[in-house]
Amino acid sequence: MPRPTPASPAGRAGAGRPRNGRPRSAAADAAILAATREALVELGWSRLTLGDVALRAGVAKTTLYRRWPGKNELVVDAVAELFDELELPDRGSLAADIEGVVLRFAAILARPEARSGLMAVVAESTLDDSLRERIRTSIVERQKRLVREGKSRAQRRGELPPDPDPEAADRSFDLIFDVVAGSVVHRSLVSAAPVDATWARDFTALLLAGLGSAPAR
Amino acid sequence: MPRPTPASPAGRAGAGRPRNGRPRSAAADAAILAATREALVELGWSRLTLGDVALRAGVAKTTLYRRWPGKNELVVDAVAELFDELELPDRGSLAADIEGVVLRFAAILARPEARSGLMAVVAESTLDDSLRERIRTSIVERQKRLVREGKSRAQRRGELPPDPDPEAADRSFDLIFDVVAGSVVHRSLVSAAPVDATWARDFTALLLAGLGSAPAR
DNA sequence: CCGGTTTCGCTACGCCTCGTAGCGTAACCA
DNA sequence: TGGTTACGCTACGAGGCGTAGCGAAACCGG
Structure with missing residues (x-):
């Protein structure tokens, strides 16, 4: 009996691997993900084809389909490594x-x-729950960890007050995360303007002091 | 001599239209954009095909290509109407x-x-400058106007201090716009969590008072 | 009313990508 | 050495893309 589903292939979810048979080439995984990023740079999302990725990676197209269900999941894993x-x-x-x-x-x-x-992939995830979950565990949760660490660090320094109850702490934490990540993404991708030292300083000042204080530095 | 380029078709950029010949059907424009939104709901971005849109709208596929250069521009116009x-x-x-x-x-x-x-379309615009410009004028600039109005309104009320110089005002304004729009988009699309009254209140409190004040309401 | 102009619906076409099936071979384990 | 799995390769049907060509329809100026 072969593996029931193509399953999640990349190293991130390496669960129960059978002890028999020829093992999957780890080098092929790395080559495929690198080739995917390379193709993303040159072709973008819509013109990226799996046949082209296989050619760049030096593997057969069928190998690619054995490891990833499709283009969406492959790109998530390729971007997650960044x-x-x-x-x-x-x-x-x-x-x-x-x-x-x-x-x-x-x-x-x-x-x-x-x-x-x-x-x-975020756009695709609006109609694909499993893809959204893959994005969440591979990309979003990793960023969230940093914000959580920074917050508790600031609380140890006394720069932020301790949270009154865990429920409010969670809500406040989720809010901060969306504000930080969302602002940077929007500035960078939608407004297409550079996130340089000046912008980072202005943003930090706004986040810490709010609009009520002096908005101009 | 026919029109040099397929040009921007939708009503938004209705520039010099020749006075001779059969006019373009405005009803077709509306039907096509509505059909595009309908297909987006059912199929999402990647599985949306122009042939399907034409079928839903009751027009020929060639009519669609006469008005829009491709899928990207069509979806931008369809979403912009929202x-x-x-x-x-x-x-x-x-x-x-x-x-x-x-x-x-x-x-x-x-x-x-x-x-x-x-x-x-935002993803596609990273490799297509003209598409980015189309998004900017059709969607982003429209939202920006609201933030600009709200800010000057608050300054007239005395809730916000007047800006010291125009250059700082522009920078502060762009920052606020990216924070507001980016936070809502990230919460809604990436975190996939509801933007309800509670979240809006918490976000507003954070934006006005900053992290330094009490983060929990 | 009529000739010029543009749009429209329709059909057909070559090109490309998708995702899968089948086969022989290679790599690993007991 | 035999069992099991991964791999490379080829081939294939299905379907979307974007365009060309045609005749008919709609509008305008004379």
Whole structure:
């Protein structure tokens, strides 16, 4: 009996692998994902074809279909790897931490393979629940972890008050995450304007002090 | 000599139309855009085909290609019409105005034809400058006008200080726009969580007072 | 009323991509 | 060595893309 479903192939979900038979080439996985990003840069989402990706990666097209159900899932995994480098170094203050993570996040979004791939899979996920779940675990949850860490770090420093109850803490946390990630994505992809040091400083000032205080630095 | 380019067809850019010959059917335009939205709901972006749209609209496929260069531009125009209803009623205070526009904006994004279409064309625009410009003039600029109006309204009320110089005013304005629009879009499409009254209130409180004040209401 | 002009519906076409099936071979394990 | 799985390759039907060509319809100026 072969594997019931093509299943999730990439290393991220390496669950029960049978001990018999020829193992899947890990090099092929890496080559396919790299080829996918390369094709995203040159062709964008709509003109990207799986046959072209297979050709670039030096594997057969059938190998590609054995590991990923389709174009959507492949691109999610290819883009997700870009976010592996996202970290949150401790810069001493909440303001500095926010500026730092904003600039790092924006640096990833500035790469064309992320620009053209990310929004496309989000669009597809509106009619595909399993794809949305894949995006959530592979990309979104990873970013969220950073915001959670930065918040509790600021609370240890005394820059933010402790949360009164866990329910309110969760809601406040989700809100902050959407504001930070959404603002950077919108600035970068929709407004198509650069997220540079000036913008990061202005954004941090707004997030910390709000509109009521002096909006201009 | 026929028209040099297929040109921008929809009513939005109705420039120099020749006075001779059979006029283009305005009813066909409306039917095509409505059919596009209907197909977006049922099929989403990737499975939407122009042949299917033509069939739904009751026009020939060639008619469709005579008016729009391709799928991208057609969907931009179809989605843009959804934002026509976006307004900013005066609710007496800056906080109430923000909550109102957030909820109205979210109501549009909750419609499946907007969800699946908007992100897709934004993704495509990363490699197509003319498409990005089309999105900017048809969709983004329209939203921006509302934020500009709300800001000056709040300044007349004395809720916000006047801007020191025009350059800082522009930068502050662009920032606010990206934060508001980006946060709502991210919450709605990426986090896939509802933008309800509670979220709108929490977001407004954060935007006005910042993280420094009490984050929980 | 009529000739010029443009749009429209329809059919047909070559090109490409999709996703799968089938086969022989290669790699790994007990 | 035999069993099992992955791989490369070829081939295929299905379907969308975007265009060309045709005759008919609609509108305008003379």
